Amino acid sequence: MSEGKRLKDGDIVIASITSCTNTSNPYVLMGAGLLAKKAMEKGLKVSNRVKTSLAPGSKVVTAYLEAADLLTCFEKLNFHVSAYGCTTCIGNSGPLPDDIIKEILENDLIVTSVISGNRNFEGRISPYTKANYLTSPMLVVAYAIAGTVFIDLKNEPLGTDHNGQPVMLSDIWPGRQEINAILPLAEASMYKKEYCNVFQGDKTWQSLSAVHSDLYDWSQPSTYIKEPPFFENMTLDIAEPEDIIDARVLVKLKNSVTTDHISPAGVIPDDSPAAVYLNAIHVASKDYNSYGSRRGNHEIMMRGTFANVRLQNDLVSDREGGYTQFFPDNVQNNMYEAAMKYKKTNTPLIVLAGKEYGTGSSRDWAAKGTALLGIHAVIAESFERIHRSNLVGMGVLPLQFSSDDNCDSLGLTGDEVFSIKGITKGLAPGKKLTVIAKSSVKPDISFPVIVRLDSSIEVDYYRHGGILPFVLRELV
Structure with a gap:
């Protein structure tokens, strides 16, 4: 998708490497990083009209991507770490820019998201993407570069290189040997370091005040937790169901x-x-x-x-x-x-x-x-x-x-x-x-x-x- 061009049906407005399932897999994350590196070296870019994000399932992912010098490759294609947890897959996509929303609504466009998450049910990813596709982290990067789902990735170029020559997906797709060569950088020590104190939380979590009690104080003015009415008017006697x-x-x-x-x-x-x-x-x-x-x-x-x-x-x-x-x-x-x-x-x-x-x-x-x-x-x-x-x-x-x-x-x-x-x-x-x-x-x-x-x-x-x-x- 080129900057300044009008949106069309099939254009991608959200591309997210998300979900704890496949972003805990070093093979596919390293593969996506290598694809991003090769794309960057060819001069390929992701349009600013595509909202991109990288939400690893663990901080270990950041550690081994940094060790492989691949995190900066993601970032140069606008895939920045946004969170460690449920994001786009559960609907935490964040807002689209106002001008994008205006263009979608005014033209009744069927724009899309491409994510590496677990779910793509209607209305879940974003209220503005009527089509949502699940794919691998490597293909998320590729589709983000293409900017549209209306592309034959085997026979059509993702874009052009520094010299204006077409770049095919096969030109930047990493081979198994390339991925396997850097997999040892995902070391067991990284997992031990990140998870040895996982239940302590960060400084913000530790600074929260809490009353130690067996019962929760429902009177607290929380807008997130409220006493449910499931036991209201309940008696010990069973009222037999009626027609x-x-x-x-x-x-x-x-x-x-x-x-x-x-x-x-x-x-x-x-x-x-x-x-x-x-x-x-x-x-x-x-x-x-x-x-x-x-x-x-x-x-x-x-x-x-x-x-x-x-x-x-x-x-x-x-x-x-x-x-x-x-x-x-x-x-x-x-x-x-x-x-x-x-x-x-x-x-x-x-x-x-x-x-x-x-x-x-x-x-x-x-x-x-x-x-x-x-x-x-x-x-x-x-x-x-x-x-x-x-x-x-x-x-x-x-x-x-x-x-x-x-x-x-x-x-x-x-x-x-x-x-x-x-x-x-x-x-x-x-x-x-x-x-x-x-x-x-x-x-x-x-x-x-x-x-x-x-x-x-x-x-x-x-x-x-x-x-x-x-x-x-x-x-x-």
């Missing part, structure tokens, strides 16, 4: 909805319900941070549930993001606002979904936030294993359409009023319940669903309202 009557659909989704769609980990947008909450308690926008960093505050996380900027809710098919239709008023609200309006009228909520609901990261808050919004059941064509288990653990009933049934085949639009019958009579793994969807403009729709409580212990968890009340009652 779900006259429920409304909060969100209607298609296939392969990930836990990032349900509970995003990335940046908190300025116009989001979570931002409104933070602003009300006098947190400046520059300090909003990410959902992932504030996962100890349920007020943030429940406002972030179904707030992914790339969420496609069929109830509001004309817009992306965390919005829904509030019934019966047929008014569009953000997801949190609608859920709280339903809560005021004691209206139970459900989710309608397609195949592979809850795929991706095993994020606990995807189930916790669902429960806190007042969702009693999720009816899907199929579930991802861990998320289904987490829903049960939070007292949300996972129900699966029978055989080939789905929203389309049954004619469900999501504006119906739903009742789920058969819960009161007792539950068992695989039991069939009856769902009745009523509408004022069409005949009632009745269909069977399968209870996805897959074991007797899961039935017990659900009867108790989730695994937390179950464990507490067992302890008492």
Whole structure:
């Protein structure tokens, strides 16, 4: 990407060597360093319009890159060490420049990120990159130089050298012998030095004051940690589950909805319900941070549930993001606002979904936030294993359409009023319940669903309202 040129679809605006997984591997890091060195010697550069970063999984990486004289090669291509820990992969990409954001939005561009991380779910890396690609650290450097994903790296040049001659990826790709020759510089002594005092922390960590106590003082005015309401109004007696009557659909989704769609980990947008909450308690926008960093505050996380900027809710098919239709008023609200309006009228909520609901990261808050919004059941064509288990653990009933049934085949639009019958009579793994969807403009729709409580212990968890009340009652 040349300086001063307009952005185009496919242009790379984020290139990050990140993730504790592969940035703890000396072979690929040394390889990326050698590629950067060869690129620098050829006169190749990375455009300032590409936001670059190097986030090693350990300080040992810095030590052996310095020993091999490769850290400066990274830096000359704008790959500076930004942190030792989760960064771009978890959504801690930091802001893009205002002029870049303006150009993306004005031209509705599909710009990209290329990272060596573990996850590239929609809306996770950045709210402005609609395409995100995972690759090796060596290829991150190569793509950053190219500035676009619309390139055939085998047959097209990355750029030109000092003499204006084309430079191919093969010209700068390090061979195994080159990498193996410098691998011994990653010495065992480096690991011993960095990890012998790892739990002491740095001076900033050591300077923090803390009260030594077995119990955390919830009264502290923290915006990061807040007492969750999971045990509010809990009694020692079990209130047996009852049929779900006259429920409304909060969100209607298609296939392969990930836990990032349900509970995003990335940046908190300025116009989001979570931002409104933070602003009300006098947190400046520059300090909003990410959902992932504030996962100890349920007020943030429940406002972030179904707030992914790339969420496609069929109830509001004309817009992306965390919005829904509030019934019966047929008014569009953000997801949190609608859920709280339903809560005021004691209206139970459900989710309608397609195949592979809850795929991706095993994020606990995807189930916790669902429960806190007042969702009693999720009816899907199929579930991802861990998320289904987490829903049960939070007292949300996972129900699966029978055989080939789905929203389309049954004619469900999501504006119906739903009742789920058969819960009161007792539950068992695989039991069939009856769902009745009523509408004022069409005949009632009745269909069977399968209870996805897959074991007797899961039935017990659900009867108790989730695994937390179950464990507490067992302890008492």
